[in-house]
Amino acid sequence: MKTFAVIDIGSNTIRLVIYELSTYRSFKEIENVKIAARLRNYLSNDGYFSTEGMTQLVETLSIFKEIIHNHQVDELKVIATATIRQAKNQQRIIDTVRNETGFTIQVLTEYEEAYYGYLSVVNSTSIQNGIAIDIGGGSTEITLFQDRKFIQYHSFPFGALSLANDFIEGQVPTKEEIHQLKTFITNELTTHDWIRSTFVPIVGIGGSARNMVQIDQAIKSYPIASVHQYELTQRDISHMIDYLSSLSFDSLQKVEGLSKDRADTIVPALIVFLVLMEISNAPSFILSRKGLREGLMYDQMTKTFDPPLLPKVVEESFFELANDFQIDIKHAVYTTNLCTKMFYFLQPYIPFSLTDDDLLLLRRASYTFHLGEYIDSESSSQHTFYVLANRTINGLSHKEKIELALLSSYKSNRIFKQYVTPFRNWFSKEELKKIRFLGSLLKFTYSFNYTKRQIVKDISVTRGNDGLHVNLYCQKNWIGEYEQIEKQKKHLEKNLKTTIILTFAKEHT
Numbered sequence: 001m002k003t004f005a006v007i008d009i010g011s012n013t014i015r016l017v018i019y020e021l022s023t024y025r026s027f028k029e030i031e032n033v034k035i036a037a038r039l040r041n042y043l044s045n046d047g048y049f050s051t052e053g054m055t056q057l058v059e060t061l062s063i064f065k066e067i068i069h070n071h072q073v074d075e076l077k078v079i080a081t082a083t084i085r086q087a088k089n090q091q092r093i094i095d096t097v098r099n100e101t102g103f104t105i106q107v108l109t110e111y112e113e114a115y116y117g118y119l120s121v122v123n124s125t126s127i128q129n130g131i132a133i134d135i136g137g138g139s140t141e142i143t144l145f146q147d148r149k150f151i152q153y154h155s156f157p158f159g160a161l162s163l164a165n166d167f168i169e170g171q172v173p174t175k176e177e178i179h180q181l182k183t184f185i186t187n188e189l190t191t192h193d194w195i196r197s198t199f200v201p202i203v204g205i206g207g208s209a210r211n212m213v214q215i216d217q218a219i220k221s222y223p224i225a226s227v228h229q230y231e232l233t234q235r236d237i238s239h240m241i242d243y244l245s246s247l248s249f250d251s252l253q254k255v256e257g258l259s260k261d262r263a264d265t266i267v268p269a270l271i272v273f274l275v276l277m278e279i280s281n282a283p284s285f286i287l288s289r290k291g292l293r294e295g296l297m298y299d300q301m302t303k304t305f306d307p308p309l310l311p312k313v314v315e316e317s318f319f320e321l322a323n324d325f326q327i328d329i330k331h332a333v334y335t336t337n338l339c340t341k342m343f344y345f346l347q348p349y350i351p352f353s354l355t356d357d358d359l360l361l362l363r364r365a366s367y368t369f370h371l372g373e374y375i376d377s378e379s380s381s382q383h384t385f386y387v388l389a390n391r392t393i394n395g396l397s398h399k400e401k402i403e404l405a406l407l408s409s410y411k412s413n414r415i416f417k418q419y420v421t422p423f424r425n426w427f428s429k430e431e432l433k434k435i436r437f438l439g440s441l442l443k444f445t446y447s448f449n450y451t452k453r454q455i456v457k458d459i460s461v462t463r464g465n466d467g468l469h470v471n472l473y474c475q476k477n478w479i480g481e482y483e484q485i486e487k488q489k490k491h492l493e494k495n496l497k498t499t500i501i502l503t504f505a506k507e508h509t
Contacts, residue, residue: 011137116295410439
């Protein structure tokens with residue numbers, strides 16, 4: 001395994017992230033250290049970065065240098081954004097850091113900052129068209145993409161920290177200050193016609209967007225921990241602005257989900273998000289947990305690609321799952337093919353219609369069925385549900401993740417009801433009926449390869465007066481499979497409301 005470290009020198013925070021790169025187009029975060037240095041406060045009105053700022057920067061980087069040495073990092077990239085980019089004594093900063101720490105700072109251009117943010121969004125979500133926004137401490141990058149292609153961008157010379165400094169006298173904005181902020185941001189954003197009335201989702205990256213989502217999840221007692229691809233409406237953000245701006249600063253610092261060091265900058269950031277949604281007529285705001293630093297990693301991974309995009313975002317996540325949980329790929333592929341056959345065979349005999357999306361869900365779940373066995377075989381169902389419900393799976397919405405978790409962890413209708421209880425308002429009765437059926441089908445079919453010998457070579461299904469006849473044509477002795485299939489068929493019988501009669505025979509030639 002190769003380790004790759006990124007030091008991101010932002011206007012509000014300086015962050016060190018260390019990634020572990022696998023052999024197949026994926027990376028895992030193994031260390032994440034943040035220091036709220038607030039470098040923007042050391043940039044004078046005439047554009048010079050102060051000596052005190054230099055000291056703060058060097059001290060922080062020296063701490064990171066020790067951490068990097070401890071992890072024996074293979075490769076390091078040190079990047080800087082708006083504050084260092086805008087400093088008139090930029091070269092002096094670069095020289096001082098190199099002399100004091102040995103680090104070489106790469107000052108990102110406005111285009112590079114926007115481009116890396118775009119790469120992180122399109123390579124970690126299934127969103128085809130959208131506007132990405134990254135609010136830093138001193139700048140805001142807004143990027144339009146269509147059909148996953150980079151179309152247009154602009155870097156605005158304001159960020160959450162600079163807006164707070166310029167518009168808010170106290171620590172919590174007044175109604176008048178909020179009005180002035182909205183007016184200023186509206187005037188800035190409306191100068192770019194490509195932002196207006198695009199009717200595409202806004203995709204937020206960075207700490208302010210992540211904190212906003214965490215606050216919303218806390219307010220709503222959201223039942224899972226995952227934040228990637230979490231969605232909010234304009235109303236959600238508007239209500240949050242009203243709520244946060246009504247609190248004292250002491251109370252604001254204690255809001256669940258909000259980092260203490262962002263308490264004085266969160267409202268300005270939310271106002272930018274809200275105004276952007278209003279101007280663009282965005283249907284929703286979606287968080288991408290992957291941002292600038294991950295964009296750098298995707299750039300490394302896709303250098304030989306044209307365009308520089310992972311072709312199938314969801315499938316890449318499933319490769320990661322297979323690696324992390326040591327999924328038997330040969331067994332998963334075999335089971336998936338059997339499930340597909342049974343899906344088509346049973347369609348004429350069920351009282352509701354199934355779609356291609358249902359088949360896709362079934363095929364994905366057959367790949368991850370009871371992956372929790374890797375943690376503990378006795379409680380594999382519980383572990384499977386928790387992992388899939390809470391883990392970031394790039395390209396899947398939160399509802400799609402819960403569908404996958406319910407299906408992959410299926411054990412019985414009773415356990416299914418237990419898992420689905422916190423999510424009942426996410427699904428219609430018809431959807432739940434489908435998922436239950438698909439879960440029982442998957443559990444039934446999974447037992448066809450109980451001894452991992454792949455002995456079932458063909459299947460046929462017919463209806464008789466006494467029920468459904470499932471005929472399995474086997475290559476070898478089927479005693480092991482027979483007992484397990486007989487044991488598991490009751491779940492499918494309950495959901496189909498019919499009897500299943502099993503017939504085993506030698507593979508026909």
